[in-house]
Amino acid sequence: MSDNVQLTHLTYKHEHKKFPIYLILDNVKDAVNIGSIFRLSDALGVKEIFICGDLSYDDLKNKKLAKVSRNTINYVDYETYPNILECITALQKLNVNILALELTSKSIPIQNYKFEKGKSYAFIIGNERYGISQEVLDNVSDTVHIDMYGNNSSMNLSVATGIAVSECLDKIR
Numbered sequence: 001m002s003d004n005v006q007l008t009h010l011t012y013k014h015e016h017k018k019f020p021i022y023l024i025l026d027n028v029k030d031a032v033n034i035g036s037i038f039r040l041s042d043a044l045g046v047k048e049i050f051i052c053g054d055l056s057y058d059d060l061k062n063k064k065l066a067k068v069s070r071n072t073i074n075y076v077d078y079e080t081y082p083n084i085l086e087c088i089t090a091l092q093k094l095n096v097n098i099l100a101l102e103l104t105s106k107s108i109p110i111q112n113y114k115f116e117k118g119k120s121y122a123f124i125i126g127n128e129r130y131g132i133s134q135e136v137l138d139n140v141s142d143t144v145h146i147d148m149y150g151n152n153s154s155m156n157l158s159v160a161t162g163i164a165v166s167e168c169l170d171k172i173r
Helices: 031-044 063-069 084-093 157-172
Strands: 019-026 046-052 078-081 096-101 120-125 142-145
Touching: 019 031, 019 084, 019 096, 019 157, 031 046, 031 063, 031 157, 046 084, 078 084, 084 096, 084 120, 096 157, 120 157
Parallel strands: 019 046, 019 120, 046 078, 096 120, 096 142
Antiparallel strands: none
16 A cells, blocks of 8 residues: 555644735636635635625625635635725735736736745735726736746636745745
């Protein structure tokens, strides 16, 4: 018998931790994307999610979101803000570095960004179709992007979010 066996959720023992990383969802609408972001936030120790835009409480309690998130929406901290600029201002007052995750004329590759231990970071994740608005881009500290090498210049936002959080974690832990 092999000594390399798959562990179950019951046999895998890990430390529960939260890191000074926040996610700001800017009018993200798809329940699958929101659920995936909750699930990866739980797995990677994101401190809190801010859901900005016109989503209602009922939108956040639908069955598809709960299923995709594997019910992590019940234990990952989150707040809703109708206005994203109010959310950004509140986090800036707490000295959180606000980063837009968007390909722009001034964005830098995320692997080149100087994440620092002891600092807090919030990634703004844009709408599935329109990305992050110019108004929001004008109110952030920096803009970062993920280098891509194929024909497409974008990827699924929950996948991009996982890459961004992982890159940040690698540098601040």
